[in-house]
Amino acid sequence: KKDASHGRLCFYSQEMESVYTSRRKRYIQLKNAIAKHLVVPLYQPIICAKTGHLQAVEALMRIKDENGNMIPPSEFITLAEETELIIPLGELMINLVFDQQIRWLNQGLHIRVCINISPIQFLDPSFLPFILSVMDQKAINPNMVELELTESLMLENLTQIKSDMDRLRKLGTSISIDDFGTGYSCLSYLRDLPVDSLKIDKSFVAQLNIDNPDEVLVKTISTLAQSMKLSSIAEGVESQFQAQRLQELGVPLLQGYYFSKPVTADQIQTRYLI
Ligand code: C2E
Numbered sequence: 524k525k526d527a528s529h530g531r532l533c534f535y536s537q538e539m540e541s542v543y544t545s546r547r548k549r550y551i552q553l554k555n556a557i558a559k560h561l562v563v564p565l566y567q568p569i570i571c572a573k574t575g576h577l578q579a580v581e582a583l584m585r586i587k588d589e590n591g592n593m594i595p596p597s598e599f600i601t602l603a604e605e606t607e608l609i610i611p612l613g614e615l616m617i618n619l620v621f622d623q624q625i626r627w628l629n630q631g632l633h634i635r636v637c638i639n640i641s642p643i644q645f646l647d648p649s650f651l652p653f654i655l656s657v658m659d660q661k662a663i664n665p666n667m668v669e670l671e672l673t674e675s676l677m678l679e680n681l682t683q684i685k686s687d688m689d690r691l692r693k694l695g696t697s698i699s700i701d702d703f704g705t706g707y708s709c710l711s712y713l714r715d716l717p718v719d720s721l722k723i724d725k726s727f728v729a730q731l732n733i734d735n736p737d738e739v740l741v742k743t744i745s746t747l748a749q750s751m752k753l754s755s756i757a758e759g760v761e762s763q764f765q766a767q768r769l770q771e772l773g774v775p776l777l778q779g780y781y782f783s784k785p786v787t788a789d790q791i792q793t794r795y796l797i
């Protein structure tokens with residue numbers, strides 16, 4: 524009996540240890556990715572619903588492991604936020620995306636980029652000076668940049684957030700609210716902050732199912748955006764049916780596997796350089 528309980532305790536602690544070890548491994552991998560610049564942005568097209576033209580691309584972070592495999596954000600963003608490694612990772616990402624934007628420009632491709640910014644990164648006092656100086660140094664047109672922020676940010680000090688957003692907006696950089704409607708925050712921030720567009724979360728788009736479509740949330744967000752003179756972008760568009768319905772519901776911009784999965788910078792170039 525004693526043995527059994529000992530065995531169970533032992534099993535439990537081994538499990539704890541393996542959680543700890545894999546976290547530790549990820550942490551080391553993140554540090555290594557930052558030191559060796561093993562961050563790779565992929566890009567997903569954002570399409571104008573009316574014309575089908577490319578409106579912008581969203582940059583999505585991947586980390587390369589020692590075998591060259593791409594690790595998706597679901598495996599590292601939470602840990603990176605908890606350890607604040609999201610700040611150097613995010614800075615690396617911004618540098619890479621701006622460099623790519625310049626390379627595209629030199630090829631004759633004018634592509635707007637949308638960059639995801641973690642609340643941890645946005646709230647860090649180094650963020651605003653960092654992004655302003657990088658845009659300046661690399662001669663990036665701030666009009667060609669959009670920052671995607673999540674609603675969880677709006678639970679923080681709105682005065683500071685507003686002043687940072689105002690600085691960016693004055694230069695021409697736009698702000699969109701990512702995963703709109705999933706964040707449990709009070710909608711009044713939309714009145715107070717200089718937001719340009721709402722990204723309709725893919726969980727709502729998924730409810731536009733051809734057999735039994737539930738449109739109420741998509742319709743509500745689209746109407747809210749229109750009445751506040753904001754743009755809106757539907758993410759996670761996977762079918763022609765969804766694309767069609769979203770356009771009918773007045774959502775001007777669409778993004779999802781139906782148009783393209785996230786691809787490399789080169790693939791963007793071959794596809795859109797005509
Ligand atoms: P997100 O910003 O909501 O990005 C959309 C996610 O949906 C991406 O996953 C994208 O690949 C995926 N997706 C695109 N189209 C479809 C579709 O039609 N169907 C489905 N089911 N999924 C689709 P990904 O690339 O794995 O990124 C996951 C999340 O990681 C992002 O969600 C974002 O919150 C975060 N993330 C990605 N890159 C960065 C970054 O550079 N910085 C920060 N802070 N977060 C990032």
Ligand code: CA
Nearest residue numbers: 581639671701
């Ligand atoms: Ca996003």
Ligand code: CA
Nearest residue numbers: 701702722758
């Ligand atoms: Ca999103």
Ligand code: CA
Nearest residue numbers: 701702724725
């Ligand atoms: Ca999302």
